[in-house]
Amino acid sequence: MTPKKRLNYSYYPGCSLHASGREYDISTRALFKALGLGLKEVPDWFCCGATPAHNVDELLSLSLCAKNLKMAEEVEGDLAVACAACFSRLKHAQHKITHDETRRRQVETAIDGPADVKKPVKHILEILAREVGLAKLEENVKKPLLGLKVACYYGCLLTRPPEVPELDDCEDPSIMEDILRALGAEPVQWSHRMECCGANFTLSRPGVVMKLSNAILDSAQFAKADCIMVACPLCHGNLDIRQESIENKNQASYELPIFYFTQLVALALGVPSTDLGFDSVIIDPRPLLREKQLI
Amino acid sequence: MHAEQVKHDFEPKVVAFVCTWCTYAGADLAGTSRMQYPPNVRVLKFPCTGRIDPVFILRAFQKGADGVLVSGCHPGDCHYMAGNFHARRRFAAFRALLDFVGVDLNRLQFSWVSAAEGGKWVEVVTELTERVRGMGPMKEFKELELEEQWSASLSTPELKAAYDSIT
Amino acid sequence: MSRIGVFVCHCGENISRTVDVEQVAAAAGNIPGVAFSCDYKYMCSDPGQNLLKKAIAEHNLTGVVVAACSPRMHEKTFRKAAGAAGLNPYVCEMANIREHCSWVHENREMATAKASDIVHLMVERVKKGKSLAPITVPVTKKALVIGGGIAGIQAALDIADAGHQVLVVEREPSIGGHMAQLSETFPTLDCSQCIMTPKMVDVANHPNITLYSYSEIEKVEGYIGNFQVTVRKKARSVDESKCTGCGVCIAKCPKKKIPNEFDQGHGMRSAIYVPFPQAVPNTPVIDRENCTMFQSGKCGVCAKVCGPGAVDYQQEDTLTVESIGAIVVATGFKLYSIDRKPEGSMIQGYGEFGYGTIPDIVDGMTFERLASASGPTGGKILRPSDGKEPKQIVFIQCVGSRAREKGISYCSKICCMYTAKHTMLYHHKVHDGQAYVFFMDARTPGKGYDEFWRRAVEEEEAVYIRGMVSRMYQKGDKIIVMGSDTLVGVQVEIEADMVVLATAVQPQEGADLLAQKLGISYDKYNFYSEAHAKLKPVECATAGIYLAGACQGPKDIPDTVSQASAAAAKVMTLFAKDQLERDPVVAKVNEKYCVGCFACKKVCPYGAIEEKEIKDRQGNVVKVIAYVNPGVCGGCGTCQATCPSKTVELDGYTDEQIMAMIETL
Amino acid sequence: MPQIITEANLRSLIDSLVKESKLVVGPKEAGSMVLYQPLSNGADLKLGALPRRSSKELFFPICEDILTFGKEDGVTKVKDVDRASFPDAVLIGALPCDAGSPSILDAVFSWDYNDDFYLERRKKSTIVGIACTSCDDACFCTAVGYAPDSPAGSDLFLTPLKDGSYACNAVTEKGEKLVSAHGSLFKEGAAADAAPLAAPDTAKLDLAKIKEWLNTHFEDPLWQSIADVCLGCGACAFICPACHCFDINDEGTPDHGTRRKHWDACGFGKFTNHASGHNPRDIQNKRYRNRIMHKFKYYDDKFGKTLCTGCGRCIRACPVGIDIGDILNKINVQAG
């Protein structure tokens, strides 16, 4: 038997995880600790430009990511990213800079140095499913999520466009469902796994968000899901924070707790629920978890 | 957006021995598709990779090639059915021989490029050219060309110049 | 001493934009042995060719290099011109400074230097070139048509009507192909089977046509005028010579619940079956995978009921070798499926449409069968899942086609028209139904085509929505179609009862394998490549092989029939001669030096090398050496590369020519 | 009184000659063998073994450029090799069977045509010969009129003495000059006893009789019997001190190239191949016959010399064991 080397990752949390998505950050750290993985935050990281920068100034959005990636070189291990928007931006910048010589040169001028963007960027889903492995996850389950019906919600950024993130099947991914099955939960078949939640229109055009997010909540309910699991703080915000006003507007009643996948995985691996930020969300998930005897 | 073609300090000579049916046509396709690649390659057309004699490769190195590419049809696609299969064995053996006498095989590339693979042609040529550029001139054979048995060696400036102009 | 003429073409600006053609011509003038050099705007034009002819005469040229486009484009043109001026065509060569230089480089200085080098290479090649005389070979006046769809049928009938023997080889148990499956055809809405089946019968009855159905091409050897084709006749388990086509076996077969391929799996057939009632030949075939007799050894009903005793369970595949002079490839197409594709495949499926798991999402061919009077529903539009009549139906165009992200970037050409046809058929059959069409563009060039499309939109009440569908999912017994209407700028959602996808046209399964047997080239999608996109649209680069129909690219019926007739005309042109002149690029043995090791014979892919005895004047055998049969030699040159002493040499690619080129490096 | 030079001083002599920018050539260890090669200092000199190749290549290189040609500005220009650039050379430690060869070859290279390449090199070189103290069963110098202590061809001739030093005899003016220019390294004095010389185990051949036999036996079964097995390689000719055939080749392209002269051998099948394809010496024994005829008849006819110094190299090198000493003995016997 060869002794297993401890996997170490550098970590780019992104601004959401330090603010509205704090529980995503907390649960991610707890999860890594539980799995015995190293996770070291890149010192002095800054905004990735998500999500509006590339619509306004592409060079800026690339340069922000290039600089972040360059700084990440200082920390050991592949770069772990939790936020779907950060992940998308970093991967996109990598792709663009590697494939477009002109852009690369412009970025190099902008950041005043070589555009060193080779650091492998990995979403935490990827790390769990591929690097840790489903078998090992299953092995380490302490509290199987039995009877929990989960609508896995991927959102629009995680797998698109196909050539950039290379995370999973662009239109029909299964990585979240695979992980959940390993934990003993019951992912539901539903229609809106990939639809847009309205993302960053949340402040500028809330009407759009209300409509799109409503469709998501509605179809999750139609599929008899107990809750929705997400991998993006923007999605989480729209589905969780706005849920009540969506219900009001549409005369509906959803009461669907929104989990970060890190929360559910960590919970299944035996991390105490008090360490996972369940208290800092709007739709309190604890009644559901209690009902399913998970806490 | 194409990479701008700028002259480098060292422009390697790259020779490509290609079959007319697949790789030559693939290179034509790269042309009609207006793809861009380094202008260092000189293409010698053969009916088939089966026609390509290892001596040609050797001779090309002797005559100043810094890199040699041999390219033909994918296995099974040979216009002549089996020419490329024979070529494959011949070149597998020849590579081993060159390696044994100390020739850096990074200078000798074999590839299958079909008539539909203009992009692969560009990729293969670009990769070889840039690799060879990084390696610098193929000095081994060039040095040999200048060397003499001791009894004949002269080092007059004129002769040196004459040699320089040959190689 | 050679007197070579070098002619540098500007190709309008195609070359001169990047290459300093004057400098190239001037540099060529300095090459030893070059007697004349010039540059000209369009060498391939008449004045350009005249310039060449005039220079050959005036400067007494012994060889010519035309620096212009790829020899694959114009080598014949200039060789002909050189020949007209009295020069041997084979001392005329092209230096490819367009595809291999001006089009692929931007730096003028370097491109010019490269062009000069390319010219120099070719000058050396021509200097060492020899005059060659064309070789004549006999022509076997029998054509092979591969594929018995409308393309193959048309080509076969045309060639047979011209008085030549034709062998038609069809993979399926019956000829007819996709056209036999169609309900009605655009733009006239005439019944497909009504116009198709008479032609099928003509094939069956034509005295000059031999039909091998349920057969495949095993091996192809030889060359234009002289192919040896091995055909595998698959075991039909029914003796064609005995069967009367009475159909009793089919009626009595106890195993009847097998999805019928002809009906896209929506109708049922028995284990012994003919694909459809009008099949040609009308001889049943036993589907051994589904036949109880073959699976368990118990049954044998069909054999018992067969009067003539035609059923033969012992029948095996047979191989037949045929001598063929020309080949028409007409293997047709298949439809793209939205199913998940294997890992690493260039082509992707549609996850957003459920990867083919939603039963009421069907493709266009299934709709044809549903709409066909002879189809599984007797011509009623009923959806597969529950047999209900769909009241809201959505047609989606460009599924797979023009979808680079799915791996196919081409337009399938026929979908706009057949979708319009489908909306009409639907409207005619379901009067209270509503058809919606999602489309990117409506492409309707063709006689009467746009009028037809307009009719669908304006008179037959189809709602055309310009935009794509982003997602479809099952909700209850409805299919929710989410799309966008880009003209209005809104998202639309339709609760459909059934969805019909106009999926992309792809080459037939195994097209690449057949191409490898034939030695013809194909593109990355496996469509067969014509020799020239514009000027040789039916010829393959491999002489003696011609293309007809959708195997070369998506085509509708009129285009397919036209191309099939064109291919037939090419075959007839070939058959008009008793002998054929062929390129003299063949190997020759230097009898003085050959020592008869026969390494060449061992490697020759054509079996062109024979043993020849050299005798002295008394008739004693002095030595046995190699001899290349010029009629059989394919000209690959593998023999020469193998011969240690190079006593076998390929004309047109001699060591002397190649070494001279290498010397210029 | 002869001059004496110690071995140490002999090596010092080489050092000084090298310092004077002379090309000093002598026996030197080269892998598994000893070859005549340029010496970079006195320590390089390896005495006591017969070098694998003869010393003729100092005057008659294995391959040398004659001229170069090339196109400049559209005009073909030819450049002769500058013979003045040939170096002043000293051949040191040549055994008598090697030192003797230039004096044989001078004749052929200055006969109807003066080969400037050979003659220039010859003029610029001084040969320091050395008496031979060891031999093997292939040596036969004494049979063809040479001897282990023959100073023929040497400008300065060294005789090994029992005390390890060498007695020096200046045979020619060149030799005297060499001594006088480096007087401090030589000393006059009574010589110690000479070291024992080599003594090849061969009887003296009657070369005149052999020539006479050759005059009348152009056709003879002997040729088949001795030379049917000859392979037709050039090993014997190339390592022979006296063989001097050469070929001239143009190498390069019409644009740029070099005309080169290099060794050739009469054993090669292509040696007399005519452009027409006809070959007057069509089979191997005819070629071998020519080798013997040339050495012992034709050269003598023309220049009064035998083209063999008896070094035995061809005997040692022949892949099929053809033994010229044995053949000459046979002819001698047949000649009576």
Next chain:
Amino acid sequence: MNAKAQKAKGCGIEPAYYDAVTQAIRSEAVKVLKEGAVSAVIGYLPGRRKSAAVPAVVTTEEEAGRLIFSPACVNNLSLYLTKAKKGILPGGKIGIVAKGCDLRALAGLMGESQIKRDDLFIIGINCAGVQGAVAAGNGQLTEASIAKKCRECTAHTPEGVDFVAGTLPHLDGLTPLEAEELARIEAMPQAERWAYWKEQFSRCIRCMACRQVCPFCYCEQCLCDKNRPQAVESSPRPAGNTAWHIVRAMHLAGRCAGCAECERSCPMDIPLNLLNRRMAQELKELYDYEASMAPQEKGPLNQYKEDDDQSFIK
């Protein structure tokens, strides 16, 4: 243990073994000539020098009675059957003395249609070994004088011959010097290997002994003698020498019988057999081909398999 140590000292082979082989060859050669079964026998006659034997084509019983086998009988006589040496054999069936390694060459020549088995009477030798290129002069075979190829011989016993001469004595295992040398060179960094061969090839004088002695170099017109076009410079300069030796090795790849005559004949001691062995090793690894004593229809470079290795092709 003791016996082994003793054996190693003397390198085992008694002169009596060679005498016995000699006697067997003589009586068989005389017999077949006498019977008229063959018109000539190609064998070895003693040379003037102890360390030399000379190949000979003997046609009389008297000459046949002088044939020998000794450690000096190094030559691969199959050479004399090829067209390269035409004109020296009488018509009719020919007898030939062949060691195991020579037999592989005979088989190769049969595979290349140069000779027919029916035209030959092969006197095979149970061969204990012969001397190397730089053998000492006393004619005895010692561990120091045995040829390198014989140290790792896999063909001591002839197969498929008409007559076998001698009984194989006990042979001691010897260190495989050539295999070790091959491994040493293979292990060198590439630049060092180039330097090694450059030094070796620069010594070449282009005497062509390696070509002339090779049974497989029977071409009427050697590629390197051609000047239109000139594929290999004929002048003995390092450039042309290197090209020549590469071309030679390539042309022999898959054909070489491993008799190592090229290396033995080289007056400049260039280790040519290393090139041949390297190629043989590669062809064994890639295509499982080995030279054998039985003729093979096609050499490894005259055939192919569709799934041949192509890992080197992009």
